Amino acid sequence: MSQAxxxxxxxxxxxxxxxxxxxxxxRAADVVIDILYSGVCxxxxxxxxxxxxxxxxxxxPGHEIIGRVIEVGSGVHKFKVGxxxxxxxxxxxxxxxxxCEEDLEQYCEGGLTVxxxxxxxxSGAPTYGGYSDFIVVDEHxxxxxxxxxxxxxxxxxxxxxxxxxxxxxxxxxxxxxxVGVIGLGGLGHMGVKFAKAMGxxxxxxxxxxxxxxxxQRLGADAVLLSTxxxxxxxxxxxxxxxxxxxxxxxxxxxxxALLRRDRTMxxxxxxxxxxxxxxxxxxxxxxxxVAGSAIGGLKETQEMMxxxxxxxxxxxxxxxxxxxxxxxxxxxLKNDVKYRFxxxxxxxxxxx
Ligand code: NAP
Ligand code: ZN
Ligand code: ZN
Numbered sequence: 588m589s590q591a592x593x594x595x596x597x598x599x600x601x602x603x604x605x606x607x608x609x610x611x612x613x614r615a616a617d618v619v620i621d622i623l624y625s626g627v628c629x630x631x632x633x634x635x636x637x638x639x640x641x642x643x644x645x646x647x648p649g650h651e652i653i654g655r656v657i658e659v660g661s662g663v664h665k666f667k668v669g670x671x672x673x674x675x676x677x678x679x680x681x682x683x684x685x686x687c688e689e690d691l692e693q694y695c696e697g698g699l700t701v702x703x704x705x706x707x708x709x710s711g712a713p714t715y716g717g718y719s720d721f722i723v724v725d726e727h728x729x730x731x732x733x734x735x736x737x738x739x740x741x742x743x744x745x746x747x748x749x750x751x752x753x754x755x756x757x758x759x760x761x762x763x764x765x766v767g768v769i770g771l772g773g774l775g776h777m778g779v780k781f782a783k784a785m786g787x788x789x790x791x792x793x794x795x796x797x798x799x800x801x802x803q804r805l806g807a808d809a810v811l812l813s814t815x816x817x818x819x820x821x822x823x824x825x826x827x828x829x830x831x832x833x834x835x836x837x838x839x840x841x842x843x844a845l846l847r848r849d850r851t852m853x854x855x856x857x858x859x860x861x862x863x864x865x866x867x868x869x870x871x872x873x874x875x876x877v878a879g880s881a882i883g884g885l886k887e888t889q890e891m892m893x894x895x896x897x898x899x900x901x902x903x904x905x906x907x908x909x910x911x912x913x914x915x916x917x918x919x920l921k922n923d924v925k926y927r928f929x930x931x932x933x934x935x936x937x938x939x
Pocket of ligand 2: 629
């Protein structure tokens with residue numbers, strides 16, 4: 588065991604404060620990663636605020652982790668000391684269920700182990716995330732990172748990146764298709780970049796008129812303001828795929844109306860109820876589907892990282908010091924970030 592330092596929430600109303608805790612001693616298959624950058628996902632807020640229930644405190648959030656390997660166990664093959672490595676939302680799974688066998692660890696039927704706010708499979712000890720100085724993780728759950736990309740802007744790929752890449756691949760988005768990305772935050776702006784790189788015609792569907800000026804830079808072909816009923820009406824029955832990243836319960840019926848017959852809207856944002864629920868007629872008339880998707884497995888996460896290196900894709904980030912994390916969370920709740928906060932973990936060593 589060795590002593591780690593980070594920032595933790597101690598209950599659902601609390602601000603994050605400095606916190607020291609134990610990491611397990613590395614096992615044969617483990618790598619120890621010195622954390623350089625940690626992205627700030629809206630899921631960090633949901634879990635710290637216990638929006639999904641069952642939160643474990645103290646909680647050290649963070650599942651968009653980029654760092655450098657500083658130690659390897661005797662059985663490690665993929666990494667050597669000095670390599671860059673990334674860790675996303677998963678640090679373990681049962682490894683033998685049908686989902687794990689198909690490289691879909693995120694759907695593990697034996698209970699997956701999430702990077703924080705979870706429990707180690709053997710000891711039951713809480714897992715602690717990336718708002719900290721180092722992490723110990725089985726090499727299977729770490730991915731290789733290209734040194735050709737801007738590392739601080741790579742961190743959000745580990746959650747925002749894979750969560751949008753995976754459904755775009757699963758629903759085979761590509762040339763000749765019109766794809767709408769709903770909600771232009773950390774996930775959504777990555778969805779726009781990926782859909783464009785996959786060859787689709789991409790529309791940003793947003794509640795924020797000012798985000799329209801970023802359309803060209805992000806790679807969108809058009810902007811649809813979801814609060815403009817006339818524009819929404821004019822776009823009815825025209826989309827081949829919708830990726831919905833809105834983080835709160837909302838009325839999905841206006842978005843369903845945008846889909847062409849037989850097409851799908853994949854939900855990645857809301858884990859709780861939809862309010863109001865979708866109207867049957869909105870699905871029935873047009874044989875439309877509402878689906879869901881969770882992050883991605885480790886094989887696909889590596890594929891996504893390689894795709895980003897090949898296409899020079901990273902996140903648009905605003906860097907913060909760990910000492911400013913509570914203000915950043917307040918701003919994220921107010922939809923005030925373009926498009927992802929990333930913590931420079933070197934600031935953890937500065938006096939607070
Ligand atoms: P984010 O950065 O806060 O972005 C969410 C975007 O949704 C906002 O930028 C805003 O875009 C839009 N939005 C926010 N509030 C809204 C409202 N009341 N009505 C309509 N639109 C609203 O969040 P994120 O980090 O991208 O995460 C998005 C959601 O995905 C969170 O709930 C998170 O927990 C979840 N998530 C799921 C997975 C998964 O595996 N499925 C993985 C990671 C995260 P506009 O300004 O463009 O309207
Ligand atoms: Zn996340
Ligand atoms: Zn499994």
